Amino acid sequence: MDSLALEVGRTLAPEAIMFWILAPLAVAAALGMLLVKKAVHSALLLAWVMITLAIFYIAQDALFLGIVQIIVYTGAVMMLFLFILMLVGVDSSDSLVESIRGQRPVAIIAALGLGGLLLSLLGRANLGVEAIGLQDANSNGNVQGIAQELFTNYVWAFEVVSALLITAALGAMVLAHSTSSKSRTAQRDQSIARFRGASIATAAGLPGSGVYALHNAVDVPALLPDGSPAPTSISATLDARGDMLSSKPFELEVKEVEED
């Protein structure tokens, strides 16, 4: 039998409608991922492609994979991508300068050739089977069916994958670890610095801010015994910002008590 296209069976109309709505959107998002300049936009478009793929999985009786796709890919992997984008700078966009001359057109032509080869091969292929569908395989439930496969036929691969996961976690820890260039100041060092500092007056700690009957906040300096405000009782940041209030309006007016 000579078939001109890969014919493996037909789907019901609702699935076809879903496919023809979502597939162009997925392709458009994938193309947009190539064309947009900012990496963050690429990441969001890729997340969209992954969600459409999850819907396709669920439509094709792969419920477990559809859920895992959303949790692992759009949840964990894309979150990791966005996290790294935040780490290395959101505006790290592509340089448009070609470092190898003529590389871009050649690369595009080669990749399009790959695509044409794939599509034309699929167009000529003949699988020789009618689609069976997963009704029988999923008769006990999709998750149960996959578990049965995973823990009988593929149990060795499953064990190897666990070793791979641990290796990857260790590798990421080793790669991302960096020894800091200066040692952290511990409590002991801070204590020594206080007593060896310019003045021993603040060794017991800095004075607290002012507490007045009308105003009790950190932006008003406390008063020294001679009545002058103590600048060290206010955070240096507030002082630099100019948010420090004068303590003058809140001072107690001392009235001379007349003697009888």
Added chain:
Amino acid sequence: MDIANYIYLSALLFTIGAIGVVVRRNAIVVFMCVELMLNAANLAFVTFSRVHGNLSGQVASFFTMVVAACEVVVGLAIIVTIYRSRRSTSVDDASLLKR
């Protein structure tokens, strides 16, 4: 609709991912395109699993996801390490072996 349309979509997405890998310069975007290629292969696995009425394809797809997760973790750690020493994520800048 023919079920094979899923396979065509998978081939199309794989091609788009391949173009992205060879054209884009930002290492993170290149990485995302690799993810797209892996996802396209997964779609083919799931579709063939449906055609053959056999869950082995879905199990293969599951393993692909696990390996992709490992690959992302290690790959992004490498990108961060390169960024730390070179202050750039462009794949053109990591050309120390050329000189």
